Amino acid sequence: MKHAKVAKVINKFKVALNVGKDDGVEVGHDYIVYRQGxxxxxxxxxxxxxxxxxxxxxxxxTYVQDRIATLESSEILEGGRRVIRKSASGLSALQGLFVPTTEEVVNEPDQIKPFHQAIVGDLAKRV
Known part of the structure; x- marks a missing residue:
């Protein structure tokens, strides 16, 4: 059986593998991309x-040709909560007057994690 490898880095979220339909690859298959240390x-x-x-x-x-498969990152960076503190500025703050600080809680959405510096020749295996 042929070892799957990165044949082209399309962008930090998408690579092309040197395996495809002829090798039994189907849309929806999960892979890890790795390099040997x-x-x-x-x-x-x-x-x-x-x-x-x-x-x-x-x-x-996400897409399969006869001898090429497109692999898109599927790892999720979990969002979170971020608190933004705003203090008053201007004359009242400079004069020492009490001005309350406001806080705004922002919920950050989950994001797709990019492949970590994928290069041509990195290995891939189905999981």
Whole structure:
């Protein structure tokens, strides 16, 4: 079986893989994109535990051609709450008068997380 690899980086959220319909890839398949790092040794025995896989991101196939698949990032950066504090400015603040500070709570929406610096040749495997 052919090892899936990044064949083209389209943008930070989308890559093209060198596998497609001919390799059994279908829209909706989940993949992780990773690159191989260094060998990891057991600290007690010195035995090789294998090659560390640095995960670049996770994506879902959104389009399939015969020999190419488009993979789009599917990881979510969770939104959150942010508090914005506003203090009064102008003369009253300079003169030392008491001016209340206002707070505004902003709910930030979830966002798609980009692939982390994906490059051509990074590996991909179905999960």
């Amino acid at each position: 260094e060998e990891v040794l057991d600290p007690d025995t010195g035995e090789s535990l294998g090659i560390f896989e640095e995960v670049i991101g996770r994506g879902v196939v």
